[in-house]
Amino acid sequence: MKHAQRCRCLRLRALLSTVGVLLLVLFAPQNVQAGGNVIEGEVLDQRGTPVAGYPVSVRRIGDAGSPSAAITDNQGKFRVSGLPPGRYRVSPLNQPESTRREITIEPGNGKAWLQLAVQIR
Numbered sequence: 001m002k003h004a005q006r007c008r009c010l011r012l013r014a015l016l017s018t019v020g021v022l023l024l025v026l027f028a029p030q031n032v033q034a035g036g037n038v039i040e041g042e043v044l045d046q047r048g049t050p051v052a053g054y055p056v057s058v059r060r061i062g063d064a065g066s067p068s069a070a071i072t073d074n075q076g077k078f079r080v081s082g083l084p085p086g087r088y089r090v091s092p093l094n095q096p097e098s099t100r101r102e103i104t105i106e107p108g109n110g111k112a113w114l115q116l117a118v119q120i121r
Helices: 002-035
Strands: 037-044 055-060 068-071 077-083 086-092 101-105 111-117
Touching (some): 037 101, 068 077, 086 111, 101 111
Parallel strands (some): 037 111
Antiparallel strands (some): 037 077, 055 068, 055 086, 086 101
8 A cells, every 4th residue: 555655656746847847848938038138229319429318119019018118328328128039119209210220139139239310409
């Protein structure tokens, strides 16, 4: 009787270990990819001077949700993190459509950089 009970316990442990490993394999890579990607860039005026305090919108193409936003720092640089892989439209606020840029973050790439030119009046 003890032997049969011990065998069942070992089989149950093996089954639970297998299920745990499968869950890690299935879900861990997606979670790592989903949160670790970054779009960075800088905003320059028509003379090539960095523009501080300028709002920038980052929206995943095909996503109906709210865009991510950033404000440029004193050197005109911005950063939006926590993005899943995909194609994004990066837009400086209140600028013509021609100033928008599209950029792709590939799985495993992690970081994308671009430069935006704006017209300051």
